[in-house]
Amino acid sequence: MRVPYNYLPFQFADPEPFIAEWRELITSTEFTLGPYVDAFEKKFAGFVGARHVLGTNTGTDALILALKALGIGPGDEVITVAATFFATAGAIVAVGATPVFVEVEERYQMDPAAVRSAITPRTRALLPVHWAGASPDMPRLMEIARNHGLRVIEDACMGPGGSVAGRHPGTFGDIGCFSMHPLKPLHVMGDGGMVCTDDEQLWSWMGKYRNHGMVDRNRIEFWGVNMRLQPLQAIVASRVLDTVHHSVAERNRLATRLDDQLRSLAPKIVVPPRPAGYRETFSLYMICGESRDSLLRFLVERGIDAKVHYPLPLHLQPAAASLGYRIGSLPLTEWQAARLLTLPMHPFLGEAQIDYMADSIRAFYQREP
Ligand SMILES: Cc1ncc(COP(=O)(O)O)c(C=O)c1O
Incomplete structure (x- = not known):
């Protein structure tokens, strides 16, 4: 798929x-x-x-x-x-x-x-x-x-x-x-x-x-x-503005379906909290995963266009060298950057594709306990 x-x-x-x-x-x-x-x-x-x-x-x-x-x-x-x-x-x-x-x-x-x-x-x-x-x-x-x-x-x-x-x-x-x-x-x-x-x-x-x-x-x-x-x-x-409410509603429906399946994979997968009062657009659907780089390769091999946004946070970019940050300056940002994974999320996906992503991630951790 x-x-x-x-x-x-x-x-x-x-x-x-x-x-x-x-x-x-x-x-x-x-x-x-x-x-x-x-x-x-x-x-x-x-x-x-x-x-x-x-x-x-x-x-x-x-x-x-x-x-x-x-x-x-x-x-x-x-x-x-x-x-x-x-x-x-x-x-x-x-x-x-x-x-x-x-x-x-x-x-x-x-x-x-x-x-x-x-x-x-x-x-x-x-x-x-x-x-x-x-x-x-x-x-x-x-x-x-x-x-x-x-x-x-x-x-x-x-x-x-x-x-x-x-x-x-x-x-x-x-x-x-x-x-x-x-x-x-x-x-x-x-x-x-x-x-x-x-x-x-x-x-x-x-x-x-x-x-x-x-x-x-x-x-x-x-x-x-x-x-x-x-x-x-x-x-x-x-x-396109006329389609935004519909597309965000669809992204929310599909994201909730994916969240529900991925939460059962804690602590290997950490799905961020979704508190009441926030409506996300899921411009990026991001989770944190253990062994992220191997997981990313595994998903790509299975036809899932997973990505990372971004592996190197801004304070550690070469462009920021003169600002005086170093590894450890922002521990949680860095912890997340090493684990973040972005999965496809848009209104043109079907439930079967959402379930396939969840099944593939589950299969990865079963293979690599
Ligand atoms: C958070 C954020 N800020 C700024 C930009 C810059 O926008 P643009 O590419 O339209 O210049 C983007 C996207 O590219 C973004 O995701």
Whole structure:
């Protein structure tokens, strides 16, 4: 049996509806910002429950735009996690600030207890990540930020369709950032991203900065760059957004089925807790497994596209060498990184494929007691 990781061939099996809308766009020649991008921004704002949304070129751009908008730069520290994609810390470094990595908890999310002890006089902001499409304890993180006068930028790149404490990921902090990379719950046919905010001034500044600082065709208020979302992609995003609730519901149904079977393999397999009040998107379905690398090879040989996100956490990457971390700096993050395994999880899988993954993992540990 094959269990594919990549759902895109199924998602875009029928390209005709996209092509039909692209024809209209081509006729209109509205190729930079304009009505297609505006319409998508309004639609996504309604989806997440934010006052304003701006489309960007990528999720990385969204993070850089948010950090810039909050005036974060050289000399500032931004607290984040090492268990995330490179772009989270890359964006902090891109604006000249310093990432400070803190420990995660057993759900692979930023640990609020670790945040408190990492705050210094140079700390300007928290950058929690809704990693894997699960969420950190945002109400507690917001309370810490408020008590210490810190800004909050959420990396909700994997968050569309999730919720925490009744709110959408990305709507707790000053600015929420999203990616529409093809392997995110809301995706386009290439790159795309968004920021959301309830703050009029931040919205106005970011709207100008992503478009060269322009106030009209002939004047710029300040120096900006081009981070614009492509209208071609706004059309794709808008159609895919209509499927996100269904696809997240399906992922939850299938993930629960897999969780139930894998929990019986404890302690060799550790399934993270799924507390009430969190709706995960299962952008990545991750567990921890003993002898992970052999298990990964075994599953791949059986046609299961398992992966690892990621074997080397950010604080131990060569790029972080000057920041002074070493092995043992973040023990739980490192423990998880040595065991994490990502299994295929998307709405185009059937129950038979889910059961096949569970049976295969069971067979592996029976073979290697
Ligand atoms: C947690 C996280 N942050 C940031 C990004 C960067 O997004 P993009 O690839 O759209 O630049 C990604 C995904 O790629 C991500 O998973």
